[in-house]
Amino acid sequence: MTVDAVYLLQLTLNGITLGLIYALIAVGLSLIFGVMEIINFAHGELLMLGAFAMTFALPVMGLLYWPSLAVAILAIMLVGLVIYEVLLARLKPDEFERSILITLGLSIIIIHVMQYLFTATPRMVDTQYGFEGVSIGSIRITWTRIIGAVAAAAAFGGLYVVLRHTQFGRAMRAIAQNREAALMVGIRPRVVARNAVVLAAGLCGLAGAAISPIQLVTPYMGQFLIFKAFALVIIGGLGNIPGAIVAAIALGLIESWIGGFYEIIWQEAAVFVIMIAILFVRPDGLFKRGGMRVG
Amino acid sequence: MNPALELVSVTAGYGDVPIVREFSARLQAGSITTLIGGNGAGKSTLLRAIYGTNRFFSGQIVFKGETIERLPPWERLRRGVGFVPQGRCNFPAMSVAENLKMGCYTLPKAVHDSAIDRVTGSFPMLRQKWRIDAGNLSGGEQQILEMAMVLLVEPKLLLLDEPSLGLSPKMQGDVFTTVQRIAAGGVTVLVVEQNVRGALLISDRALVMEQGRLFMEGPAEEVRTDPRIKQAYLGGNIHQTAA
DSSP: OOOOHHHHHHHHHHHHHHHHHHHHHHHHHHHHHHHHSOOOTTHHHHHHHHHHHHHHHHHHTTTOHHHHHHHHHHHHHHHHHHHHHHTGGGOOTTOHHHHHHHHHHHHHHHHHHHHHHHOSOOBOOOOTTTTOEEEETTEEEEHHHHHHHHHHHHHHHHHHHHHHHOHHHHHHHHHHHOHHHHHHTTOOHHHHHHHHHHHHHHHHHHHHHHHTTTSOBOTTTTTTHHHHHHHHHHHTOTTBHHHHHHHHHHHHHHHHHHHHHSOTTHHHHHHHHHHHHHHHHOTTOSSOSOTTBOO | OOEEEEEEEEEEEETTEEEEEEEEEEEETTOEEEEEEOTTSSHHHHHHHHHTOSEEEEEEEEETTEEOTTSOHHHHHHHTEEEEOSSOOSOTTSBHHHHHHHHTTTSOGGGHHHHHHHHHHHOTHHHHTTTSBGGGSOHHHHHHHHHHHHHTTOOSEEEEESTTTTOOHHHHHHHHHHHHHHHHTTOEEEEEOSOHHHHHHHOSEEEEEETTEEEEEEEHHHHHHOHHHHHHHSSOSSOOOOO
16 A cells, blocks of 8 residues: 555554544543542533534534534533533532443433434534635645634643643642642632633533534434543543544544545544554553642 | 630531531630640541631631631631641642742732742742742742741631651751741741650640540649659650640
């Protein structure tokens, strides 16, 4: 098989966009885990809801991309707030098993309610950019992919500033590092947990909205995502946000390359084979826990 | 003179298990009180009950004339109760600067810098280690950092759980001197210490706890020379329970 350099570059760029979107999911998952010590198994469904929010917002907004994106993000933050206040706020700190059942159950309920309301028929999303894009030589990338990648990268920049330089974000890292010390300085764990869930939901909303013009939107689109995101969080070094981002981009690239060179059917299976192999070789992940640690 | 802190028949513990039982005591403002007791006597449990991080069953905690036993920890901190828990109670992957910033969590933003200046003035070591992660400081430096994090909010009552644990004798002395200096500034201190002799030497009063109950109280000097205390905590041999 000869590898066409242009084709490879195209796949690589697509992989980076996909990876950045995975990273949004993984980082949110990591954030919630750090602050609440639970895995939110309904996290992929927040992405799906974000994609649906985008499909509904776009026609209302006259197909304008940015206002629709903002609406989708805000809508999913609101969903996150409701999920926190109604379900997660009732969890006590040592109820990990209950948290699995609650969030897993929630994920299944959301999927089926969405299917009941909007059917399982895949939806295509049209934006003001349509399928326009930029061409460099024989490479073509659609604007929606470029914007998705840029918006994700900008979100990480914003997240870095918030976690590093605001008391709001620092409190999240603080709780993750030492719960008792957080109480010592007067942090209110439930307020910070709520903030973390809403922030993570916003990242999911962004990811879903950004992915909707790139992939088909269905109630099932988030289903396997949680397992990938969970694996990324562990491979990235539990709670290590830059680690999760690097792992996520690597995953996006691997998926894109495998999907591009082999039958698409291998894509999902190969990704999990690689992730299981890494976890056998490096049980604590590829990167140390450090720097921007929230776990 | 009104007591800074009054404990009235406090019963507290974890889950369904009371550890501290019907414990009553009064602390005078600006005094240092040492809480003495064997392992599992309930010393840490009592400090946690005063700060509100464990389960409170019954009784009253009166601080500056107000009952605080039903308030969450952050509300007690706002009212002037500071608690430095036992052992490495900081944010290990944050720098000293960030840890101090977190210590300002309940303060308005406008006073953060002046509070940090004031505290680092008392502990210049913190400025020297400004960019170092708390987890990489020595045990003594971490202890100083933790006290500084709580002192940022200028508490009127400071609860210290084993501040000298794991420190070199020299560092232990430094910590005791620091505690004396804090109390001299008008802060009421209640300290649990494994170095009973050292703690009694800087204390005004002592409370002795046995199996969750108050066993004895009095001026530190008196308790220090009490034969039962000498026997049990000051290098005596087998601990004779008298409760």
